[in-house]
Amino acid sequence: MNIQASHSTGVFDVEPGRAPVLSFQGVSKSFSHENRSTPAIETINLDIARGEFVAFLGPSGCGKTTLLNLAAGLIKPDNGAVLRDGEPLRGPNTRVGYLTQSDALLPWRTVIANVTLPLEIRRIPRVERQARAMAMLERVGLGAFARHLPGQLSGGMRKRAALARTLVYDPKTLLLDEPFSALDAQARLAMQRQLRELVDELGLTVLLVTHDLNEAIALADRIVVFSKRPARVLEDIDIRHDPSILRQRRTSLDGSLHDRLWSLLENELEAGALR
Amino acid sequence: MSAIVASPSFHVSPSLRLGIGRFLLLAAVLAVWQFAPAYTLIDSLISRPTLVAERIFQWIANGLLIRESIATLSSVIFGLFFGGVAGSFLGLVAGFWRPVGAIVEPWLTGLFALPKSAFIPLFILWFGISGRQHVLFVATVVFFFFFFAMFNGARNVPASWRNLLALSGANAFQSIRILYIPASFGWLLAAMRLAIPHAFVAAISIEVIASRDGLGHLVKTSSAVLDATGTVAAVAWLVALSTTLGATSIKLAESARWNK
Ligand SMILES: Nc1ncnc2c1ncn2[C@@H]1O[C@H](COP(=O)(O)OP(=O)(O)OP(=O)(O)O)[C@@H](O)[C@H]1O
Ligand SMILES: [Mg+2]
Numbered sequence: 181m182n183i184q185a186s187h188s189t190g191v192f193d194v195e196p197g198r199a200p201v202l203s204f205q206g207v208s209k210s211f212s213h214e215n216r217s218t219p220a221i222e223t224i225n226l227d228i229a230r231g232e233f234v235a236f237l238g239p240s241g242c243g244k245t246t247l248l249n250l251a252a253g254l255i256k257p258d259n260g261a262v263l264r265d266g267e268p269l270r271g272p273n274t275r276v277g278y279l280t281q282s283d284a285l286l287p288w289r290t291v292i293a294n295v296t297l298p299l300e301i302r303r304i305p306r307v308e309r310q311a312r313a314m315a316m317l318e319r320v321g322l323g324a325f326a327r328h329l330p331g332q333l334s335g336g337m338r339k340r341a342a343l344a345r346t347l348v349y350d351p352k353t354l355l356l357d358e359p360f361s362a363l364d365a366q367a368r369l370a371m372q373r374q375l376r377e378l379v380d381e382l383g384l385t386v387l388l389v390t391h392d393l394n395e396a397i398a399l400a401d402r403i404v405v406f407s408k409r410p411a412r413v414l415e416d417i418d419i420r421h422d423p424s425i426l427r428q429r430r431t432s433l434d435g436s437l438h439d440r441l442w443s444l445l446e447n448e449l450e451a452g453a454l455r
Numbered sequence: 456m457s458a459i460v461a462s463p464s465f466h467v468s469p470s471l472r473l474g475i476g477r478f479l480l481l482a483a484v485l486a487v488w489q490f491a492p493a494y495t496l497i498d499s500l501i502s503r504p505t506l507v508a509e510r511i512f513q514w515i516a517n518g519l520l521i522r523e524s525i526a527t528l529s530s531v532i533f534g535l536f537f538g539g540v541a542g543s544f545l546g547l548v549a550g551f552w553r554p555v556g557a558i559v560e561p562w563l564t565g566l567f568a569l570p571k572s573a574f575i576p577l578f579i580l581w582f583g584i585s586g587r588q589h590v591l592f593v594a595t596v597v598f599f600f601f602f603f604a605m606f607n608g609a610r611n612v613p614a615s616w617r618n619l620l621a622l623s624g625a626n627a628f629q630s631i632r633i634l635y636i637p638a639s640f641g642w643l644l645a646a647m648r649l650a651i652p653h654a655f656v657a658a659i660s661i662e663v664i665a666s667r668d669g670l671g672h673l674v675k676t677s678s679a680v681l682d683a684t685g686t687v688a689a690v691a692w693l694v695a696l697s698t699t700l701g702a703t704s705i706k707l708a709e710s711a712r713w714n715k
Contacts, residue, residue, distance in 0.1 A: 252618070252622060254618050254621065254622075272618075272621040272622050272624070273622065274622060274623065274624040276622070278618070278622055280615055280618070282615045284613075284615040284616055284618070284619050286616065286634070286637070286638075288637050288638075288640070297619075297623070297633065298623040300633070301620065301623040301624060301625045301629055301633070302623065302624065349623070
């Protein structure tokens with residue numbers, strides 16, 4: 181099976197001396213609101229190795245999106261540094277694909293014109309960008325909807341169109357912010373499978389923010405659990421499994437991991453409620 | 456046999472019904488105007504519809520109306536063009552580069568509030584009474600509508616869209632072309648709706664005050680000799696012209712829009 185085949189090729193191993201794709205080094209970030217500054221994240225230290233699939237779990241509002249925005253270079257840390265391939269990040273990180281909580285499709289462009297947009301900006305010739313966008317749309321099952329406007333698609337289809345746009349320029353790193361939360365259970369499973377296949381096939385590094393424990397366990401190699409705001413790392417769990425275990429069955433096999441994560445998050449929620 | 460009595464299917468579409476209603480209202484007003492008692496001052500003040508219509512045909516026949524319309528329309532159209540281009544461009548610049556916007560916005564808001572017609576004498580002093588000066592005045596008036604449309608349009612581009620372009624490495628020109636201009640289209644349309652009638656008002660005002668041609672000049676010369684028929688004819692023609700131009704240009708612009 182394709183999934184396991186590439187899972188066992190060892191693309192996850194960091195080559196010695198090779199800098200992590202992304203590295204948060206003592207990063208903190210506060211937001212000021214009405215002259216009061218509230219910390220969103222506090223002294224985060226995290227290294228993301230090439231080819232790793234990392235899931236971020238944490239209570240709502242703890243600062244997960246803020247972390248992704250930092251990794252994307254859309255905001256600057258107050259303290260510490262975000263390194264990309266060992267170099268401090270200055271300005272927007274054009275090497276990542278970022279699928280945000282909102283799909284951000286431009287409503288006046290057709291689906292395919294939305295998908296070609298990153299290529300257009302990168303000055304890829306028209307014929308090539310049409311071909312690449314179409315191929316990516318076929319992959320996410322939207323080939324027949326290329327000429328539709330985003331307003332004519334369902335929420336799930338819009339998400340898939342946004343995913344196609346994110347992947348079309350071959351970023352080696354993906355930042356995914358609750359990409360499947362708006363989907364129904366069926367569509368979510370299909371998308372999860374598709375994502376994992378793509379990731380394995382293309383050898384991508386992924387940061388996935390999710391509220392869904394099962395999703396984190398099923399997809400990720402590593403799960404980072406954050407505290408309530410300001411976010412600190414509570415747990416950093418490597419869940420890479422023996423490749424002989426079917427990934428799809430991991431969820432049911434790993435009830436204990438599920439329980440452990442659940443109680444971690446539950447404690448955080450209670451702590452938050454008491455404040 | 457069907458229990459339902461087949462009524463003659465006389466279906467009138469809603470838009471047709473609306474059109475008929477509007478026409479009837481116009482007809483009623485014209486009828487009252489036409490048949491109002493003769494001892495009122497109507498004849499000397501606002502004439503009669505038949506006389507007005509007669510005058511309009513007469514003016515069309517002798518070419519006067521066409522000539523004056525072309526003079527007014529050219530001030531309006533060129534004024535809209537130059538004011539629109541300048542206003543949209545500066546609005547875009549001010550909306551895109553926030554520091555620029557923060558500097559110029561309060562001043563332009565202040566200038567916008569000035570009654571522009573009060574400056575017509577100054578305009579004449581500066582630029583004379585040529586057709587070029589009419590265009591300039593119309594352009595000044597409509598400039599503000601387009602400026603604020605693009606300014607607000609650009610400032611209201613959602614962060615998620617801006618981030619999308621930033622992560623693709625878009626430069627300022629690409630962002631403006633791909634994102635800011637299309638995203639401001641609805642605002643521009645709204646500006647056009649306001650700017651077209653205002654352009655006519657501006658052109659007419661300056662023609663009334665200082666001109667040797669144009670429909671405003673026609674209104675003034677007619678009213679100066681207490682020719683009610685001529686005055687009303689000129690004004691009626693003007694209203695028809697500005698409404699037609701407004702409606703067609705909005706239609707044209709809207710047909711280019713994505714969410715109709
Ligand atoms: N631009 C901003 N201005 C002010 N405060 C902000 C801003 N962005 C985020 N915050 C605050 O920072 C905190 C963390 O926000 P963030 O969006 O990172 O949370 P999150 O973990 O992604 O939450 P969720 O799971 O609900 O998406 C929140 O309390 C939020 O109010
Ligand atoms: Mg979030």
